[in-house]
């Protein structure tokens with residue numbers, strides 16, 4: 001029997017300060033939601049005051065995870081110790097697999113408005129020490145699926161209808177969609193049973209987890225909605241429409257040892273990482 005997912009928890013993003021003083025809203029890695037296996041962190045940074053973000057995220061390490069940066073407005077300049085550099089601009093996505101380790105900086109540039117998201121996706125034990133890898137996809141390369149009812153979906157990872165997102169070969173088999181639903185429009189899409197799923201509502205209002213006989217959960221931006229298990233999800237746009245990210249991924253069900261930007265399976269692996277950083281052998 002097909003089961004339509006309902007909303008399990010509604011998380012109100014919490015103000016946080018990260019990096020060298022970037023003001024942001026955090027929904028995963030908070031007191032209410034420490035993680036949503038395989039997702040470890042979800043931040044929404046956005047401001048029209050450059051003082052809120054110009055300090056940026058100077059050189060810092062990552063190991064054992066993937067960091068996913070998706071921009072709506074403004075640009076972030078990035079650079080790492082492996083020789084990669086570039087900018088992530090409006091509509092661009094960077095899916096970075098840190099694997100065994102990178103040191104990088106992520107610096108938002110002055111602009112009338114900065115708006116974007118960073119998601120951390122855990123890596124399974126067998127891939128925590130894999131070679132670092134980037135998938136940098138510019139806005140023009142992200143396909144848009146259009147429904148007859150005015151729904152528009154930027155497909156970053158996963159599939160909608162016959163459209164496949166450009167981010168591929170990720171362990172969590174993720175879906176990452178940027179969905180816009182016009183007023184009172186409906187959007188239904190399958191989400192694999194057993195996969196963790198959330199919607200991050202950042203514009204407008206909508207009804208999430210609409211089922212036969214229930215209007216679902218009403219929510220207004222900004223909110224993160226954790227979905228119950230099931231086979232698909234239905235979302236309905238509110239009076240002025242709604243825009244949200246719909247993200248899902250396969251849980252790892254592995255132990256998590258977490259220390260700042262490092263996420264491993266054991267305490268020993270964290271200590272090893274810190275030792276390598278001290279001894280200058282972290283980057284290979």
Ligand code: FE2
Nearest residue numbers: 057062067106
């Ligand atoms: Fe980073």
